[in-house]
Amino acid sequence: MxxxxxxxxxxxxxxxxxxxxxxxxxxxxxxxxxxxxxxxxxxxxxxxxxxxxxxxxxxxxxxxxxxxxxxxxxxxxxxxxxxxxxxxxxxxxxxxxxxxxxxxxxxxxxxxxRGETVLAFALTEPDAGSDARALTTTADPVEAGWRLRGRKTWVTQGAQADAAVVFARSPDGIDAFLVPTNAPGYRVGERERTLGHRTLEIVTVDLEGVTVPGDHRLGAPGAGWALAKQALIRGRLGAAAIATGLAQAALEHAVRYATERTQFGRPIAEFEGMQFKLADMAIRVEASRALTRRAAAALTAADPAAPTLASMAKTFASEAAMAVTTEAIQVFGGYGYMRDYPVERLFRDAKATEIYEGANDIQRVLIARVLTHQP
Incomplete structure (x- = not known):
């Protein structure tokens, strides 16, 4: 492109x-x-x-x-x-x-x-992950607007955000609400100890009778699930781009190391086996980039295929990132397993891209439904 x-x-x-x-x-x-x-x-x-x-x-x-x-x-x-x-x-x-x-x-x-207000996204719950529509957080109409009760998990930067888009079940169905994080009853739990993305605060948020004004419901009554799906399509495209970027970083580190590391009297990049490994890594990165941009172009053009392409891009790019970072560790050998070298960190971060914004297993279900014309 x-x-x-x-x-x-x-x-x-x-x-x-x-x-x-x-x-x-x-x-x-x-x-x-x-x-x-x-x-x-x-x-x-x-x-x-x-x-x-x-x-x-x-x-x-x-x-x-x-x-x-x-x-x-x-x-x-x-x-x-x-x-x-x-x-x-x-x-x-x-x-x-x-x-x-x-x-x-x-x-x-x-x-x-302007970055003066930073937003979080709160959809997932302890028993509503891949089956997000099974959420149990409630939103009840009250005189002041809406009162929310429930628990949200894996809220990225949920403690630092100034407001969160929260999904809850109202009398109209699933709805989305804008919830200021300084509202009484917005409680941030302990920070999760994660394999990767350790620079981010990923937390559980308890909504203990949080009240928001009536106009803080987003969209028409009961439109929350449709809004969530649109947000997830964008999120999957973003995940594909992130996976591509970290895979590119791993490739760059691997190429640099292979050209500098000498064994048997010459740089290991001169060995055919290493060259094939680096070439395969580069192929995966470029393919991820191409599919991600294809999906992004479809989304920009409001192409009906955009949701499926976003799922494809997210799945392919995240799995390519895992493959590329795994091979990057292999290029570094024992050093790649050490915290002192960057490919170990990229490997840990890559795993998350296969999970967030809808696990790849779910993406394959969504893709297959389109292919087989299932609802």
């Missing part, structure tokens, strides 16, 4: 930021288990919190292809940053733009685009 001048410029902006401000610090942030507070302002200065929001609310108004370019480059630098931006700017904020009443949009969207 040929990129426009504007797309190349945005891509280069993200690449320079990732190489200069993310990659040099990624290992330390992983060890410390946190991103620096100043990063939020740096991303705001680049406009990345408002990637997909319109210019009328101080966003960049980028299409899906350009958003994917940014997420890929950010992930090439540090995957947690890319996932954070994906959830706020590509999954949650567009929901407000599409479905929030005008007063709510006017209050929240400009701040979200």
């Amino acid at each position: 040929l990129l426009t001048l504007e797309q190349r410029q945005v891509q280069e902006l993200a690449r320079e930021f990732a190489e200069g401000e993310l990659r040099p610090h990624a290992a330390r942030w992983d060890r410390e288990g946190a991103l620096p507070p100043a990063l939020r302002r740096q991303l705001a200065d680049l406009g990345f919190w408002g990637l997909a929001l319109g210019e009328d609310v101080d966003g960049l108004g980028l299409d899906a292809v350009t958003v994917a370019l940014v997420l890929e480059e950010l992930a090439r630098g540090e995957t947690g940053v890319a996932l954070w931006v994906n959830i706020h700017a590509w999954v949650a904020a567009p929901l407000l733009a599409e479905a929030a009443p005008a007063p709510v949009r006017d209050r929240w969207l400009p701040a979200a685009a």
Whole structure:
């Protein structure tokens, strides 16, 4: 796919930021288990919190292809940053733009685009993961608006977010609500101890009678599941871009190491077996990139095939990332297994891309339903 001048410029902006401000610090942030507070302002200065929001609310108004370019480059630098931006700017904020009443949009969207307000996305529950429609969080109408009760799991940056898009079951069906995190009853539980993405705070959130105004329901009554599906389509595309970016990083590290590491009197990159390994890694990365951009172009064009292509891209790219990072460790040999080298961290982060935004098993179900014309 040929990129426009504007797309190349945005891509280069993200690449320079990732190489200069993310990659040099990624290992330390992983060890410390946190991103620096100043990063939020740096991303705001680049406009990345408002990637997909319109210019009328101080966003960049980028299409899906350009958003994917940014997420890929950010992930090439540090995957947690890319996932954070994906959830706020590509999954949650567009929901407000599409479905929030005008007063709510006017209050929240400009701040979200500027990074003054950061959003979380709360759909999954302890017993409602792949079967997200089985959620049991409730939203009851009260005089002041809506009262929410329930528990949400694996809420990324759920403690740092200023508001969360929460899905709950109301008398009308499944609905989506914008919930300020400073609302009484919004309780953040312990941070999860994760294999990868250790720079992010992934938490459980308990909603203990949280009350939100009536206009904080997003969309028409009972439209929450339709909104969730649209958000997940975007999220899957974002996951594909993130997987591609971290796989690209692993490939770069592997090539550099193979050309510098000498065994038997010459660089290991000169051995045919190593060359084949690196070539296969590069093929997977390029194929992931191509499918991700194909899905992004379909989403931009409102192509009916976009949801299926997003599932395909997410599945292929995440599994390619696992394969590439596994092979990168093999290129490094024993050093690749050590925390002192970057491919170990990328391997841990890659695994998550096969799970979040809908596990790959579920993606295959969705793809097969389309192929066989099942509802």
